[in-house]
Amino acid sequence: MQIDRDMNILVVDDFSTMRRIVKNLLKELGFSKFDEADDGSTAWPMIQSGKYDFIVSDWNMPEMTGIDLLRHVRANDKLKETPFLLITAEAKRSQILEAAEAGVDGYIVKPFTAATLNVKIQKIFERVEERKKAAGA
Amino acid sequence: MEKEDYDNASQALDDIIATRDSNLLEQVEQIAQNLHDTLEQFGSDSMLLQQTKHGLPDATERLEYVIQTTEEASNKTLSAAENIIALLETLESQATDDAQKEFINKAQSEVTEIMMAQSFQDLTGQVLNRVIMLVTSLEQSLMELINKSGIHIDDIPDPAESDEKRKAEEMRGIGPNVTKSSQQNVVNSQDDVDDLLGDLGI
Incomplete structure (x- = not known):
């Protein structure tokens, strides 16, 4: 499947080194349009602009967590379809299930590899495609 | 000085020291008692x-x-x-x-x-x-x-943690599970995450 490499991606993490790493990995995968936010609370107004086709977020952030950000996105009629990937050190089964319940599209536990990120992104957009087809059919 | 005088003086000196020692001892005992009471009040x-x-x-x-x-x-x-x-x-x-x-x-x-x-x-x-x-x-x-x-370290219970408190903490995000006690019920690899979510179609 061909993924649109021109999509706008928002990378949310409170550690700038991790944002840098994620951006570099996404660049290696052929993506080029990124914005950054250092917390859920700064990401949310950015997302509300409707600009982003894909959100990659950390969980544990000081003001608004990634899971809360996900819930905000899913509760908004205009934004709720936005693919949302959590990349996080949070590794409790109960947390992963909670994220699934909140509507996460993918979940990667840190530390992770470029290959894992690639596979997850492929999978997420395959499913987005399937959803679109199902909605159109 | 006569020998008797010397003995009297020596005895008087011993009495003074003994009194002072027992005062000191009393004070130390008092402090220890206070500490014990304070810790006791805290509860285990x-x-x-x-x-x-x-x-x-x-x-x-x-x-x-x-x-x-x-x-x-x-x-x-x-x-x-x-x-x-x-x-x-x-x-x-x-x-x-x-x-x-x-x-x-x-x-x-x-x-x-x-x-x-x-x-x-x-x-x-x-x-x-x-x-x-x-x-x-x-x-x-x-x-x-x-x-x-007087409190034994073994008598201090493990922190009482209600399900609600634990969940509230998890929802805030607890960071990497680096301590032995936090490594319970944790996924070990991305494969575990995938298995867990695979059943849910994610």
Whole structure:
């Protein structure tokens, strides 16, 4: 499947080194349009602009967590379809299930590899495609 | 001086010392009693006792995790930087013109920058080690104090944690599960995550 490499991606993490790493990995995968936010609370107004086709977020952030950000996105009629990937050190089964319940599209536990990120992104957009087809059919 | 005078004086002196000693002893006993009462009032599940038994060792374990993780990362970076330098040296020995050599030299100095930056691990590691020493000695002092007050460390219960409290904490995000006690019910790999979510079609 061909993924649109021109999509706008928002990378949310409170550690700038991790944002840098994620951006570099996404660049290696052929993506080029990124914005950054250092917390859920700064990401949310950015997302509300409707600009982003894909959100990659950390969980544990000081003001608004990634899971809360996900819930905000899913509760908004205009934004709720936005693919949302959590990349996080949070590794409790109960947390992963909670994220699934909140509507996460993918979940990667840190530390992770470029290959894992690639596979997850492929999978997420395959499913987005399937959803679109199902909605159109 | 007569011998009798000397004996009297000596006896008087002993009495004074004995009185002073018993006063001191009484005071020390009073302090110990106060401490015991205070700790008793806290109850065996008090914050201070909990923090001494669980909080401080937990803090130490987390700091050790920081040292270990930054050390591993720095070592990886250093290995990679060393490999690059070796490659650049080979390239340099094969370079034919000055422009190429200059280019290679610039790249080498950038790699050196990367290597130098890794010295943060040494510096932060030292600072953290000092903090660990301080926390450990504070923990020991508090343990002794608690022991002396008559409370046995084994009698301090594990922190009572309701499901609600645990869930509220998990929803805030608890960070990497680095301590032994936090490693219960944790996924070990991305495969575990995938298995867990696979059943839900994610």
